Amino acid sequence: MLALSIDMGGTHIGCGVVRDNELLGSSSLDSERAESLESLLPCVTAALKKILRESGVTAGECHGVAVGFPGIVDVRKSRILSTLKKYEDAIRLDLEQWAIEQFGLRLRIENDARMALLGEQYAGAAQGAQDVVMITLGTGIGGAAMMLGKLVRGAHSQAACLGGHLPVNYRGRKCACGNVGCAEAEAAGWSLPQIVRETPGFHESSLAGVAHIDFQTLFAAARNEDAVACAVQQHCLYVWAANAVALIHAYDPEVVVFGGGVMQSPDVILTFVQKYVEEHAWTSWGTPRVRAAVLGGNAALLGAVPLLSEDLRHT
Template identity: 30%
Template sequence: MTTVIAVDLGGTNLRAALVDSDANILAHEIVPTPTTGPSGEVITAAIVARVETLLTLPEGKDALAIGVASAGPLDLGRGCVINSPNIAFPLVEIVEPLRERFGLPVFLINDARAGVLGERWAGAARGSDNVVYVTLSTGIGGGAVVNGSLLLGKDGNAGEIGHIPVDTRYSLVCGCGFAGHWEAYASAKNIPGFFAAWREAADLRRVGFDASSTRAIFEAAKEEDVVALAFMEALGEVNARGVSAVIVAYNPEIIVFDGPLARYHGDIVIRYMEPFIDRYLTLPRLAVSSLDGKAPLFGAAVYALEAL
């Protein structure tokens, strides 16, 4: 049995786990991702602390490698995160600090690319060779496996689907600085901003829920609030534009949705999105991840295991 350390660095949370080659999580930690400090070294230090804890466990002493899944963009040549719109620092060194500290091989991959590997290894896409993974979280990310091969791109950033242009009416500015991107409308962080722009355009003066909260907007929709349901139509159109682009780009047999929005509200997200998806190609199966947010951890683990 081979054991590795898996790390998932997201904009909101930092997860680390000890994972064996049978896809069992033997130990798991989660802490908030640092957002204050002089530099990205505070995040690197937090990762080091999590790995140290896991390596001191009886099951961790024989770990052979460290796999790190991180929000992007990445510079795989330098082994770091650069200018991520969802991480508080412009540069976070990953590979060299971990390699020097622990003397283990370190393998870095984008978190959404890790997610698609995790779903194929242990989740909803087992047995599928054409898969797209979509995470609806602080941002929106994606990963694609086509004919059994993971798509990485020149710098490991193939699949930045959150930055697909989906709108010119509201021209909301994304965290990356450009306007009209899918992430600027439909990520957990940005849905309230989209609601505010949509509400202003519709001249709606009264709203019976907390419109500054993504959770409250979705809960109101589930309670069949008329305003919230009308907004779900607008959100569904935007999500469908992103998903339609994904389908024609990758021609998947299954799309797996993950992230807090999918895990807590996947039913309503898919219900209001599906009617607007283009049918130029066959509609793939749409599924919600069953891995409880751990798909990138599983993916970081299997990426390291395969590299070994």
């Protein structure tokens, strides 16, 4: 099956043409400073048409357009229900109409973390597994779950995509979502700088001179045995491991996939979380495998074919 695929990220929009589990061509549009999604749509159209040409594929050969969106999405109604300070105009855009006008194709839209899980399950780290949870570590923590071969969506399309918002520290930090002590508030990109600054000894740490503290600088400083970096890295590992156990207890998966930017150096995370899961998850049937995502930034784009193929009648 051929399809057009769009991944609307916080800082860029990925556009691709896929054939089954293969990306025939793709490009990335900078969206960081864009004021609205509407203003970007002509660029998305042009990018997709260019990739089609370069791939030697016509829109007519494609089965549809799949969109991954960073917000709460009702796939059944192709509607965006809630945005998160990004593309806020998307709720009132008629993307189905846009896809028909520009490509003569039907459109399906789904939460981006769910799309990434679909991609990894169809073509990546969770191939063959029917029961999967995915944790995407980035600016926030994305969540998604598949049970018995079907995405977990829930009555209001909110289930499992809030996996990073299970509280792991009920008297902990305030989260951007309004809750307290979410995994995301305790160990994600947006909360990391403050966590580091509040760690005792910060002013003597090599991180004190870093303008923008992210996980890459944290992990590098920890490798250099910076005490503050080591303490914060250890804290984050515990949070992510506890979040993994929470999701295992919630959804009963066989595979836990960790994705996102932090996974450029996955060994320390996977080793820690796998051991933690073996010691702490209650799974009488065996132990879920903890794996790194393998599709990187293309995971959501490769979720296009499974999304467009899905029978939504019983979702």
